[in-house]
Amino acid sequence: MTILFGRKVEMQLLKDIVTLLSDKDGSLTDALLKTKVLLHRIGHKELADWVNDELNGYGDGKSVPAYRVVGARLLGNVQNSAWQFSKHGLPTAHLPDDVRKSLLEAPLRESVGVLEQFAAKPDTSLSIPIPPEFNGLLGKAIQNAWVTSAWTQIEATQILSVLIEIRSRLLDFVLNVQDQLGDVAEDNMKEAAKGIDAAGMFASAVFGDNATVVIGNSNETTITNTVTKGDFAALAKAFKDTGVAEADMDELKAAVDDDDPKAVAETKQFGPKVKAWMGKMSEKAISGAWTIGIAAGGKLLADAIGSYYGIK
Numbered sequence: 001m002t003i004l005f006g007r008k009v010e011m012q013l014l015k016d017i018v019t020l021l022s023d024k025d026g027s028l029t030d031a032l033l034k035t036k037v038l039l040h041r042i043g044h045k046e047l048a049d050w051v052n053d054e055l056n057g058y059g060d061g062k063s064v065p066a067y068r069v070v071g072a073r074l075l076g077n078v079q080n081s082a083w084q085f086s087k088h089g090l091p092t093a094h095l096p097d098d099v100r101k102s103l104l105e106a107p108l109r110e111s112v113g114v115l116e117q118f119a120a121k122p123d124t125s126l127s128i129p130i131p132p133e134f135n136g137l138l139g140k141a142i143q144n145a146w147v148t149s150a151w152t153q154i155e156a157t158q159i160l161s162v163l164i165e166i167r168s169r170l171l172d173f174v175l176n177v178q179d180q181l182g183d184v185a186e187d188n189m190k191e192a193a194k195g196i197d198a199a200g201m202f203a204s205a206v207f208g209d210n211a212t213v214v215i216g217n218s219n220e221t222t223i224t225n226t227v228t229k230g231d232f233a234a235l236a237k238a239f240k241d242t243g244v245a246e247a248d249m250d251e252l253k254a255a256v257d258d259d260d261p262k263a264v265a266e267t268k269q270f271g272p273k274v275k276a277w278m279g280k281m282s283e284k285a286i287s288g289a290w291t292i293g294i295a296a297g298g299k300l301l302a303d304a305i306g307s308y309y310g311i312k
Helices: 002-022 029-042 047-057 097-104 112-119 130-140 156-181 185-195 200-209 233-242 244-259 261-267 272-289 294-309
Strands: 069-071 073-079 085-087 103-109 123-130 147-156
Touching: 002 130, 002 156, 029 047, 047 112, 047 156, 047 200, 069 200, 073 130, 097 103, 103 272, 112 156, 123 156, 130 147, 147 156, 156 185, 156 200, 233 244, 233 294, 244 272, 261 294, 272 294
Parallel strands: none
Antiparallel strands: 069 103, 073 085, 073 147, 123 147
16 A cells, blocks of 8 residues: 555656646646755756756756747837938847847747746747847948847747747656656655666757756756966866867957956856857756766856856
């Protein structure tokens, strides 16, 4: 009786997650929380990093998965001495490629709970204001008029699409686990999971077919951060010691040189070029091209570069 009860409880957890994910009105937040429990029970708590990011949101400097990047519309208020247009679509062909991309591609860093609230209001949109110092650049392609304010806009339907994508990816993983484990007793859950490639299934479902998640000691690597402010040699050594290629370090050096150190010091935020480099390295950690665990890689990126800039 005890074993049967254990089976019922454990399999019920999987069934609960599947029910929440397969129901369009089921709470994705609740499904993620239950998935976190599942990952701990099958002995793969390191995979919960992704679950935590989805639940808590992706902080600044952290790479946002491709499925969370949506297209945005560039809108603004335009006027001259005779007329005025509100919510006018602004031209972008004249903008530098990196500027145009940053305006028309919006990474959604908010938690799933916040995104669910936005998606629940289909007639609303999410607007992100653009600093007024960009008005001149944005208005260069408009003759005999000027831009007085500008913003990028994301529709609720786009946010809903992202939530559906997260729901679908997580459902694929949970269904695969359910199929592989079968009807196993709760006490045997962790042992049974050793016979399946849970990390591989997770990576394939969540990040794509060509991604791998490095598990084991590399995810638990203890990194001693010896980087001091302004010491790029120490920063380079910290990364090279974990297998970062020389070419990647050359790119980081160029990114550091290109970003404005005064802006970094004032805002306590990494510059755009360094953020882009960090995103690239996070993708390498996910794919296995950088042989360090996702959690350890993310921590090293934030801690080492933060120490270099003196950002705690």
